[in-house]
Amino acid sequence: MTSASWPEATPATAPDGAYGVPGSPDALRHVMGHFVSGVTIATALHHGIKHAMTATAVCSVSLEPPLVLLCVSKSSRFHGAIMTAKCWCLSLLTVDQEGLARHFSNRGRDLLSQFDHVQHTPSPNSGTPLIDGALAWLECTTYGRHDGGDHTIVVGQVARASGLPSDDDPNARPPLTYYRGAYS
Numbered sequence: 001m002t003s004a005s006w007p008e009a010t011p012a013t014a015p016d017g018a019y020g021v022p023g024s025p026d027a028l029r030h031v032m033g034h035f036v037s038g039v040t041i042a043t044a045l046h047h048g049i050k051h052a053m054t055a056t057a058v059c060s061v062s063l064e065p066p067l068v069l070l071c072v073s074k075s076s077r078f079h080g081a082i083m084t085a086k087c088w089c090l091s092l093l094t095v096d097q098e099g100l101a102r103h104f105s106n107r108g109r110d111l112l113s114q115f116d117h118v119q120h121t122p123s124p125n126s127g128t129p130l131i132d133g134a135l136a137w138l139e140c141t142t143y144g145r146h147d148g149g150d151h152t153i154v155v156g157q158v159a160r161a162s163g164l165p166s167d168d169d170p171n172a173r174p175p176l177t178y179y180r181g182a183y184s
């Protein structure tokens with residue numbers, strides 16, 4: 001590894017070949033970029049408008065009760081939606097859905113038409129959009145909200161979870177992942 005993209009890189013007590021740097025937003029982004037994430041589309045309804053956002057800061061939290069968390073940037077439009085919506089959903093994308101991940105992470109997109117060419121189905125409990133063709137879906141009610149710096153950590157209780165039947169399904173598709181700033 002080179003230190004070219006690292007601020008003030010200095011050899012430290014890291015494993016061989018690695019460099020330690022003081023904590024900073026760039027260092028965190030760089031290091032966490034090495035953590036492979038699945039890619040989801042988070043959705044919520046707000047005043048009848050379908051909000052959505054590409055999200056990788058998603059994690060399973062608890063089995064009893066069944067909880068997941070989603071970290072939402074306070075500067076996103078989705079933040080306003082999820083702070084008021086009682087229900088929200090996550091669609092776990094397949095490798096074929098990179099275009100959707102790019103679409104729903106494009107900050108300039110128009111809110112009112114963003115679903116015009118995206119096939120989706122209303123969730124059973126709240127009518128929140130679920131992305132068709134995804135690997136799996138979660139419908140959540142908000143269990144708690146916690147301050148997370150420039151993000152809010154939203155914990156959701158899973159009201160409904162569904163997914164493709166089994167790994168040996170001939171139609172099963174691999175998940176879309178995000179690693180070091182690239183989809184794969």
Ligand SMILES: Cc1cc2nc3c(=O)[nH]c(=O)nc-3n(C[C@H](O)[C@H](O)[C@H](O)COP(=O)(O)O)c2cc1C
Nearest residue numbers: 053054055056057071072073076077078105106107
């Ligand atoms: C791969 C990827 C993952 C992302 N994950 C998150 C995330 O977990 N939380 C978040 O707040 N923003 C995340 N973003 C940024 C949002 O998708 C982006 O800011 C989006 O435009 C927000 O939409 P909005 O302003 O309409 O709410 C991610 C972007 C990309 C490309």
